Amino acid sequence: MANRKQNSANKLKEVRKNTYFAKLNNIPTSPRKMRLVADMIRGMEAFKALGVLHFSNKEAAGRIEPLLKSAIANWEAKNDRKAEAGELKVASVVVDEGATIKRLRPAPQGRGYRIRKRSNHVCITVEAINKESK
Secondary structure, X not given: OHHHHHHHHHHHHHHHXXXXXXXXXXXXXXXXXXHHHHHHHOOOEHHHHHHHHHOXXXXXXXXXXXXXXXXXXXXXXXXXXXXXXXXXXXXXXXXXXXXXXXXXXXXXXXXXXXEEEOOEEEEEEEEEOOOOOO
């Protein structure tokens, strides 16, 4: 059984060698608000997406911008060169629901209303733009 797990782990390592991503967990923002920003940049050229995030009014954009920079830096580290404009694109942005903190708020007549403080996990994947297919 250990051999099967080791083979599976080696296959996953080979796939990850050609995958360039950055992940951020437990961001204290609701997943719905984060998905609005993620939808703005999905499939966009990476440096253009950085510009869109930088000038966006949404609070979630300020949290995704350094994450995208980190994904670009991961690509540069694995390829031993600087990324140029028009070379990378945002392949996927995945926003998953994280832990929810539950609190009680006082309500009339001795009742309590539940407040849910949501969080999320974001994973951004970048890939090289294939210029031959254009």
